[in-house]
Amino acid sequence: MATLHDSLNDLLTVDGAMAAAVVDSGSGMLLGGAGSGIDLELAAAGNTEVVRAKLKTARSLGLADSIDDILITLSSQFHIIRPLASHPEVFIYYVLDRAKANLALARMKAKSVESDLAF
Structure with a gap:
């Protein structure tokens, strides 16, 4: 199991990686972030709405x-x-x-980091 800090830094090792964060979609709160080029606090709050909307749509569709x-x-x-x-x-x-960035490699890295992330 990796720490949050280690996991975020691992994501940044992929070619083209700019920033990474872990976010609580219940509150929109940034739990940890690394990298640059984007306001991660603002992105955390905004993308919480994306996740909530997709979950609501999936439920509505059964x-x-x-x-x-x-x-x-x-x-x-x-x-x-x-x-x-x-x-x-x-x-x-x-x-x-x-x-x-290579999108396929980035998705694989995100999946790998997710499985190792200690929460």
Whole structure:
């Protein structure tokens, strides 16, 4: 089991990684963050709304599936939101430079870090 600090730093080892955070979607509170190029406090609060909206929509549709991740593609960045399987109210928020990052590797790294994260 890795510490929050170690897990966030591990995410930043991927080519193109800019920032990473762990967020409580119940409160929108940033539990930990690393990296630069984005206001992680503001991103935590805003992406909490994204997670809440997707969970509400899934419930409304009667979907029994859990969310593996939510991908937001911008012209210059990828944003990955990955709820923790062990604590779905907590999610990893991962920002990558689109020109430098390999999206498949970044998603695999987020999944790996999630499984090692001590919570």
